[in-house]
Amino acid sequence: MTHMVEIRDLHKSFGSLEVLKGIDFTVDRGQVICVIGPSGSGKSTLLRCVNLLETPTKGQVFVEGLELTHPDVDIDAARRRVGMVFQQFNLFPHLTVLDNITIAQRRVLKRGKAEAVRVAEENLAKVGLEGKGRSYPAQLSGGQQQRVAIARALAMDPDLMLFDEPTSALDPELVGDVLAVMRQLADEGMTMIVVTHEMAFARDVADRVVFMDGGVIVEEGSPDRVIGAPEHPRTQTFLRRVLDPTHAEPDELDTGHPHRGLTGEESPDMVKGPSRHGGEGAGAGGVGAL
Amino acid sequence: MITQYVLFVVVLVVLAFTIDWPKIQETFFDFKATREMYPDLFTVALKNTVIYTVSAYVVGFVLGLVVALMRLSSVALYRWVALLFVEIFRGLPALLTLLIIGFGLPVALGGPVPGGTVGAVAVGLGLVAAAYMAETFRAGIQAVPRGQMEAARSLGMSYPRAMFSIVIPQGLRIIIPPLTNELVLLFKDSSLVSALGIAAAGVELTKMGSDFAINTADATPFVVAGASYLIITVPLGIVVRRLEARQAKAR
Numbered sequence: 001m002t003h004m005v006e007i008r009d010l011h012k013s014f015g016s017l018e019v020l021k022g023i024d025f026t027v028d029r030g031q032v033i034c035v036i037g038p039s040g041s042g043k044s045t046l047l048r049c050v051n052l053l054e055t056p057t058k059g060q061v062f063v064e065g066l067e068l069t070h071p072d073v074d075i076d077a078a079r080r081r082v083g084m085v086f087q088q089f090n091l092f093p094h095l096t097v098l099d100n101i102t103i104a105q106r107r108v109l110k111r112g113k114a115e116a117v118r119v120a121e122e123n124l125a126k127v128g129l130e131g132k133g134r135s136y137p138a139q140l141s142g143g144q145q146q147r148v149a150i151a152r153a154l155a156m157d158p159d160l161m162l163f164d165e166p167t168s169a170l171d172p173e174l175v176g177d178v179l180a181v182m183r184q185l186a187d188e189g190m191t192m193i194v195v196t197h198e199m200a201f202a203r204d205v206a207d208r209v210v211f212m213d214g215g216v217i218v219e220e221g222s223p224d225r226v227i228g229a230p231e232h233p234r235t236q237t238f239l240r241r242v243l244d245p246t247h248a249e250p251d252e253l254d255t256g257h258p259h260r261g262l263t264g265e266e267s268p269d270m271v272k273g274p275s276r277h278g279g280e281g282a283g284a285g286g287v288g289a290l
Numbered sequence: 291m292i293t294q295y296v297l298f299v300v301v302l303v304v305l306a307f308t309i310d311w312p313k314i315q316e317t318f319f320d321f322k323a324t325r326e327m328y329p330d331l332f333t334v335a336l337k338n339t340v341i342y343t344v345s346a347y348v349v350g351f352v353l354g355l356v357v358a359l360m361r362l363s364s365v366a367l368y369r370w371v372a373l374l375f376v377e378i379f380r381g382l383p384a385l386l387t388l389l390i391i392g393f394g395l396p397v398a399l400g401g402p403v404p405g406g407t408v409g410a411v412a413v414g415l416g417l418v419a420a421a422y423m424a425e426t427f428r429a430g431i432q433a434v435p436r437g438q439m440e441a442a443r444s445l446g447m448s449y450p451r452a453m454f455s456i457v458i459p460q461g462l463r464i465i466i467p468p469l470t471n472e473l474v475l476l477f478k479d480s481s482l483v484s485a486l487g488i489a490a491a492g493v494e495l496t497k498m499g500s501d502f503a504i505n506t507a508d509a510t511p512f513v514v515a516g517a518s519y520l521i522i523t524v525p526l527g528i529v530v531r532r533l534e535a536r537q538a539k540a541r
Contacts, residue, residue, distance in 0.1 A: 053440055080446035090441035094460050104445035107455060149441075156445060 002065035004029045004160055004191045005050060010059035012045055019045045021215035023059070027160075032192045034202035034223070037212035038238055043195045046212070047164050050193065051082045064159060080108060083153030087165040089145045091137040091152070097124070098133035101152045109156065116155075123151035127181045143174030147181055154185075161185065163194040199243060203227050211235045318513050323506040327498065327514055334491070335498040336518050342480040342494060345405075345412035347473055350419025357420060358427035359453070372424065379421035385482045388414035392486040407492040411483050419476050426468045430461035467533045474526050478519065495519060 005027040012020040019042045027033050035043045048054040049061060052068050052075055061068045068078050092100050101120035105111045111119070124130050127147035137145050146166055153161060163182065167175040179201050186192055186205045196202060202209050202223055209226040211219045211234075219232045230236050240247075360372035379387060391414035395403050403409040434457045442452035462469075484497035493501070499515030 051444055053444065076443075076446050076448050079444060082444070084441075084444035086437055086441060088435075088437050090435075090437035092438065092441070092456055092460075094463065103455060104442075104447060107451060108446040152445070 003027060003062070004031070004064060005193070006060075006062040007046075007050070008060040008062075010046070010049060010061065011057045012042070012049060012054060013057045019215055020049070020056075023215075023217060025210065025217060025220070027191060027193060029159075029191055030189045031207045032186045032190075032194065032205055033208050033210060034206035035193065035195045035210045035212060036197070036199070036202060036227075036238075037218075041212040042215040043210075043212045044164050047162050047193060047195050050160075050162055051079050051084055053084075076108075080156055081159045083156060083158035083161045085146070085149050085153055085161065085163045085166045087168050089137070089142070089149045089169070091145055091149055093137050095136075096133065097129070097135050097137065097140070097148050100137070100148060101133075101155045104152070105155055119155050120151070123154045124148075126154070126184075127151045128177070141174060142170045143177045146170065146178045150178075150181055150185075160191045160193070163192065163196070165195050165197065167196070167198060197242065199227055199239070211238065213238065317508045318510055320506070320508055320510045321514075323508070324502065324510050324514050327502055327511060330493075331495075331498065331514065331518060335493055335495045335515070336521075338492055339477070339480050339494040339519075340522075341408060342411045342415070342483055343473070343477045345408055346415035346419055346480070347476055349412045349416025350423050350472070350476070351469075353416060353420035354423030355427050355458075357424035358431060361424065361428050362431060376421045376424055379417050380425075382418075384415065384418045384479050385485060387418050388482050389485065390414070391417070407483070407486065407488050410486070411480070415476060415479055415482070418479070419472060422475075423469065423472055426465050426472065427461070430465035431457055432461075433464050434460045464537075467530050467537065470526065470530045470533065474523050474530070477522055477526070481519075 003026040007023055007025050010020055010023040011018065021042075023042075023046055035046065037043045045054055049056050050063070052061065056069055059069070063078060063082060066078060067073065068075065091097075092103070095103060098117065098120055101123065102113070102116040105116040105119060106113065121130065121133065124133060127150055129144060129147055129151070132140065132144065132148070137148065140148065150166075166182070167178050170178065175198070179198060182192070182194070182201070183205055194202075194206070204223075206223050208220060209223045210217055211226055211230070211232070213234050219226055219230060219235045225231075226235065227239060230239055357372045357375055360368040361376070363369055363372075388411070392410045395410055395413065403413070405412065431453075438456055438460065439452055442456040443449070447455065480494055481496035483492075483494050484500065488494075488497065495515040495518050499512040502511035503509060
């Protein structure tokens with residue numbers, strides 16, 4: 001059986017800065033993979049290499065057996081099967097919610113208007129936003145906008161969904177709604193790769209957790225192992241800082257490690273992470289287990 | 291504050307007593323001699339001015355957009371050609387460009403330019419307008435966040451599709467005020483057409499003013515022509531200011 005995603009010896013450099021230093025990993029159909037790690041560890045870059053928003057410097061990316069890194073590949077056709085949700089939502093502000101969800105269906109999949117609208121409304125209902133089709137993105141809360149972005153990606157009937165820190169730009173009280181939609185999607189069997197700082201979500205929903213640091217995969221395995229009982233010291237330090245930020249030891253303070261915050265791709269949001277889990281039983285359990 | 295008002299009044303009084311008012315009126319505001327300018331002033335000259343302006347604007351808009359996209363291309367050759375274009379036609383006087391096209395194009399084509407004077411003006415002034423508008427378009431496109439292009443591409447849209455469906459519509463909104471301002475500038479630059487030897491049917495406002503000035507031997511026809519420009523440029527200027535104010539508020 002071909003893997004849904006297969007990545008072989010992936011390298012990515014921005015100028016002289018090497019962000020990914022040889023990544024190998026696979027995702028099988030129906031799996032949910034959560035990628036965790038400190039800012040600047042390369043996890044967002046890895047995700048963006050899966051649909052070639054970033055062009056790898058070296059290595060191969062396969063999606064459903066098709067090599068996306070092959071020079072002759074029709075990348076637009078390949079991307080239709082891969083949905084992506086961004087940290088900043090990236091809804092089209094000049095279009096209504098309905099038009100946001102129908103424009104690619106119509107222009108790319110060549111669906112008729114009636115069908116595109118029907119699919120859009122189905123997916124709006126799925127993310128709990130029926131009746132919001134006529135609103136403009138600016139009229140919605142951040143959590144609603146992110147759910148529209150999920151509906152927009154789902155309307156293309158993707159085989160794989162990529163989530164790039166989907167809750168990091170949200171106010172804490174809005175995170176739950178977005179995570180609930182993602183959890184439902186996982187339950188329905190969608191293949192998902194999720195870059196996140198939401199440890200409770202990773203622990204609960206992921207089939208496998210991947211911990212990245214310094215452009216390499218340091219540790220991967222079941223959530224119970226990687227989050228519950230991490231083996232590698234870097235994973236242990238990271239999880240301690242994320243899950244219990246008020247108790248960072250003075251000798252652990254960030255001294256400007258070379259791989260930290262260089263790409264500026266991530267906000268230093270992870271410090272807020274645990275507080276969001278206050279109301280979620282699973283999250284609290286995760287903290288306790290450490 | 292008070293001294294400023296006093297100064298203003300003093301200057302006014304001095305001017306009022308030193309200027310030869312009858313002479314001024316006779317030279318600039320002797321409207322009896324300009325009766326013959328009507329109705330051709332509006333039906334021919336103003337109409338032609340608008341035609342020259344709009345045709346050059348259309349050429350400038352389309353060509354400017356193409357040049358802007360070339361400036362943003364990943365192909366270095368396109369970027370260089372576009373930059374060269376912008377530097378040349380922004381650097382040359384508009385009058386010179388118009389003369390080169392107006393006199394050179396018929397020779398180069400071995401016959402009249404398609405569209406006659408209008409065609410030559412559309413190309414000549416259009417090239418100049420395109421150079422300025424290309425930079426405006428580029429700024430507008432670059433003002434659209436990168437995530438918009440990424441989101442469109444992640445939905446399977448091709449680069450051109452994403453550009454025309456997602457990025458350019460948003461960029462255009464941002465640059466409506468400078469684009470309208472370019473229309474005002476072009477409207478005034480259409481007076482340069484008077485430097486081309488044009489047939490009576492192609493006369494625009496400035497040419498008409500100078501033709502009549504020879505008959506009347508004073509400057510009143512120029513004043514009349516100038517007032518006709520203002521009929522268009524002042525309202526357009528108000529529109530530009532309103533658009534700018536609305537955008538400042540939206541931000």
